[in-house]
Amino acid sequence: MAQTSHPLAAPKTQTQTEADLPWLVVVMNDPVNLMDYVVMVFRRVFGYDLAKARKHMLEVHEEGRSVLWSGSREQAEAYVYQLQEWQLSAKLQRDSGE
Structure with a gap:
């Protein structure tokens, strides 16, 4: 039985490589929300313990x-x-990998 050749996988393009990078969730400072409120939100959304949220x-x-x-x-x-x-x-921010 003859073996069939498999085409070589195409090399990753820059777009594919960038898509593979992780995405970051970044929170920016604002003059509105109280510190205790921000800690509470981080705990509820991410399940962080008190020390990590603070x-x-x-x-x-x-x-x-x-x-x-x-x-x-x-x-x-x-x-x-x-x-x-x-x-x-x-x-949302793309991780630059640095």
């Missing part, structure tokens, strides 16, 4: 932003939507 809240407060989660685009979009529903300034 760490991210302080990072937002002191550095102006915090990366809360990294992973698939679909899940990242869902998290951003939930955070925005809680009136937090959240955005």
Whole structure:
């Protein structure tokens, strides 16, 4: 029986490589929400314990932003939507891999 040859897999294009990178859920600082409220939201949305939620809240407060989660685009979009529903300034950002 003759073997059939399989075509070589096409090399990844830059677009495919970029799509494979994780997506980040980033929360930006705002002058509206109280610190305790932000901690509560992080705990409810991500299931963070108090220490981790406070760490991210302080990072937002002191550095102006915090990366809360990294992973698939679909899940990242869902998290951003939930955070925005809680009136937090959240955005989706592609991980640069750096």
